[in-house]
Amino acid sequence: MHEIEESNSKIQTSTVTGTEEFVVNMGPQHPSTHGVLRVILHLEGETVTDLDCDIGYLHRGTEKIGENITYSMFMPYTDRLDYIAAPSNNLAWVTAVEKFFDWEIPIRANYIRSMIAEFSRIASHLLWLATHALDIGAMTVFLWCFREREMVLDLFETAFGGRLTVNAFRLGGLEQDVPEKFLTLAQEFIDIFPSRIQDYETLLTNNRIWIQRTRGVGIISGEDAVDFGLTGPLLRASGVNYDLRRAKPYAAYPFLDFVVPTGENGDIYDRYIVRIEELRQSVKVIQQCLDQLPVGPVSCKTPRTIKPPIGEIYHSIENPKGEFGFYIVSDGSEAPYRVRIRPPSFINLAALKKLCMGELVADVVAIIGSIDIVLGECDR
Amino acid sequence: MADESVQGENSEVEEETSGSNPEEDSKEDVGRDIVDVLEGKFPGSSLDTEAFNNFEDELSITLKTDSLEEVALFLKDHEIFQFTMLVDLTAVNYPDEDLPLQVLYQLYSIEKNRRVRLKVKLKEGQSLPTVSNLWSSANWMEREVFDLFGISFSGHPDLRRILLPDDWESHPMLKNYPLEGKGERVYEKPQRKEIGE
Numbered sequence: 001m002h003e004i005e006e007s008n009s010k011i012q013t014s015t016v017t018g019t020e021e022f023v024v025n026m027g028p029q030h031p032s033t034h035g036v037l038r039v040i041l042h043l044e045g046e047t048v049t050d051l052d053c054d055i056g057y058l059h060r061g062t063e064k065i066g067e068n069i070t071y072s073m074f075m076p077y078t079d080r081l082d083y084i085a086a087p088s089n090n091l092a093w094v095t096a097v098e099k100f101f102d103w104e105i106p107i108r109a110n111y112i113r114s115m116i117a118e119f120s121r122i123a124s125h126l127l128w129l130a131t132h133a134l135d136i137g138a139m140t141v142f143l144w145c146f147r148e149r150e151m152v153l154d155l156f157e158t159a160f161g162g163r164l165t166v167n168a169f170r171l172g173g174l175e176q177d178v179p180e181k182f183l184t185l186a187q188e189f190i191d192i193f194p195s196r197i198q199d200y201e202t203l204l205t206n207n208r209i210w211i212q213r214t215r216g217v218g219i220i221s222g223e224d225a226v227d228f229g230l231t232g233p234l235l236r237a238s239g240v241n242y243d244l245r246r247a248k249p250y251a252a253y254p255f256l257d258f259v260v261p262t263g264e265n266g267d268i269y270d271r272y273i274v275r276i277e278e279l280r281q282s283v284k285v286i287q288q289c290l291d292q293l294p295v296g297p298v299s300c301k302t303p304r305t306i307k308p309p310i311g312e313i314y315h316s317i318e319n320p321k322g323e324f325g326f327y328i329v330s331d332g333s334e335a336p337y338r339v340r341i342r343p344p345s346f347i348n349l350a351a352l353k354k355l356c357m358g359e360l361v362a363d364v365v366a367i368i369g370s371i372d373i374v375l376g377e378c379d380r
Numbered sequence: 381m382a383d384e385s386v387q388g389e390n391s392e393v394e395e396e397t398s399g400s401n402p403e404e405d406s407k408e409d410v411g412r413d414i415v416d417v418l419e420g421k422f423p424g425s426s427l428d429t430e431a432f433n434n435f436e437d438e439l440s441i442t443l444k445t446d447s448l449e450e451v452a453l454f455l456k457d458h459e460i461f462q463f464t465m466l467v468d469l470t471a472v473n474y475p476d477e478d479l480p481l482q483v484l485y486q487l488y489s490i491e492k493n494r495r496v497r498l499k500v501k502l503k504e505g506q507s508l509p510t511v512s513n514l515w516s517s518a519n520w521m522e523r524e525v526f527d528l529f530g531i532s533f534s535g536h537p538d539l540r541r542i543l544l545p546d547d548w549e550s551h552p553m554l555k556n557y558p559l560e561g562k563g564e565r566v567y568e569k570p571q572r573k574e575i576g577e
Binding site for chain 1 (some may be wrong): 398432433435437438440464465466467468470472473484486490493495497515516517519520521524528542544545552553557561
């Protein structure tokens with residue numbers, strides 16, 4: 001009897017209402033953190049009051065590895081950075097090293113490089129759309145996007161033998177010309193893909209639930225986006241027109257015609273619209289590459305051992321995630337003295353706190369999805 | 381949308397024309413305008429200017445450590461240069477030199493489509509003023525340099541290790557850090573800690 005009374009009094013004291021900060025540990029094993037990202041959320045009710053990211057679970061010391069192997073040997077390691085769009089990383093590395101030399105890269109090689117880079121943009125954006133929509137609850141988009149992504153990976157396999165880590169390019173051009181079958185398959189893909197983009201848009205663009213979950217959430221202004229060093233679709237969705245394919249054209253981009261889409265509000269919905277439009281522009285670029293593809297060699301003469309002159313360069317390209325750059329210090333030997341990777345995911349993720357403050361906890365998942373991070377590149 | 385892409389094309393043409401000029405000129409002519417303005421405003425602040433192969437976008441200015449903060453602020457707010465974006469911040473270790481550590485700041489101006497690299501050289505154990513109050517992107521990048529090179533940034537709001545575990549010893553990107561052996565860790569059962577600490 002006495003015990004029951006005591007427990008009753010305990011219940012009564014605990015029913016006195018009060019609020020306190022609640023700490024939620026999200027990840028590293030959480031499906032919507034897109035890899036091994038741990039986010040520590042401080043909540044007041046359902047509102048995020050503070051946020052801390054814990055990264056580094058996938059740190060492999062790629063920059064340190066780069067200092068100890070030759071320039072050509074580092075190529076496969078770049079595949080493992082942003083493994084969703086591996087050929088883009090390869091392109092960044094080859095163009096960065098080629099900046100040391102005055103090699104004439106054959107035009108055919110440049111066109112194929114641009115084409116493959118755009119295919120990897122499509123592969124990356126499709127995986128982003130699939131998982132981002134799945135996070136918010138749209139299952140069908142996930143299945144449809146993976147159907148098309150499979151076709152892109154088949155294209156990579158036809159051309160280079162690999163699907164995920166393709167090791168696509170070589171210093172001075174390509175290892176060998178792409179087979180005839182690749183060009184026909186690419187044309188087939190380009191013919192059907194625009195209607196597939198239309199299908200995704202049918203499911204999402206005017207979908208009421210999608211709009212309610214994305215519009216006006218995770219807003220960042222253009223000025224703040226520049227201040228945080230954001231690049232890629234994230235920056236363009238905030239209305240800043242900055243695309244390295246235009247600002248500092250590389251490969252065959254000086255000869256290709258495309259529009260750089262920008263958003264206005266800088267919210268999740270605009271990022272979605274910008275990336276969907278980028279898919280369309282990629283199709284346009286690939287079609288031009290296929291139409292204009294010149295015949296000729298695909299590789300220039302390169303020395304047997306590649307020894308860049310003493311000096312330092314910074315070279316960056318427009319990856320699907322943003323500005324992906326290499327800062328290389330050469331001491332004239334076969335191995336670089338220092339390789340710095342400028343990772344767009346790392347720098348974009350740094351703005352997560354800014355984007356999430358004051359938002360609801362359910363929107364954190366949507367915001368992480370809209371940044372489009374790959375932890376392989378973030379942690380290096 | 382279309383207008384803005386046309387603007388992008390224009391700036392690219394500008395870059396091409398201005399890039400062809402300095403080829404026959406001497407080395408100093410790349411980015412001469414920036415260096416002149418800096419020397420006029422802060423005499424004696426810059427030590428050296430170089431640009432690999434005279435590339436317009438490879439201009440790199442070595443600064444005195446104590447003038448870094450004011451030069452960075454000046455370049456960011458300058459009405460002509462407008463280096464509003466800090467693209468990259470990293471360090472290089474030259475163990476044989478008197479000042480073995482170099483910290484680099486890659487600045488970019490979206491309006492002018494122009495790049496400049498600021499460099500400062502440090503003694504071992506010397507700290508630098510933070511630039512995270514000027515560019516928010518410096519926050520994590522300074523943490524990374526602190527983590528991998530052991531350079532501390534005074535005034536940084538949250539200077540902790542970022543990629544490596546908190547109890548890691550030494551700084552792996554230093555040249556004397558071995559590739560194998562030392563630095564490998566034995567697993568110890570972690571002490572229970574409050575979440576979020």
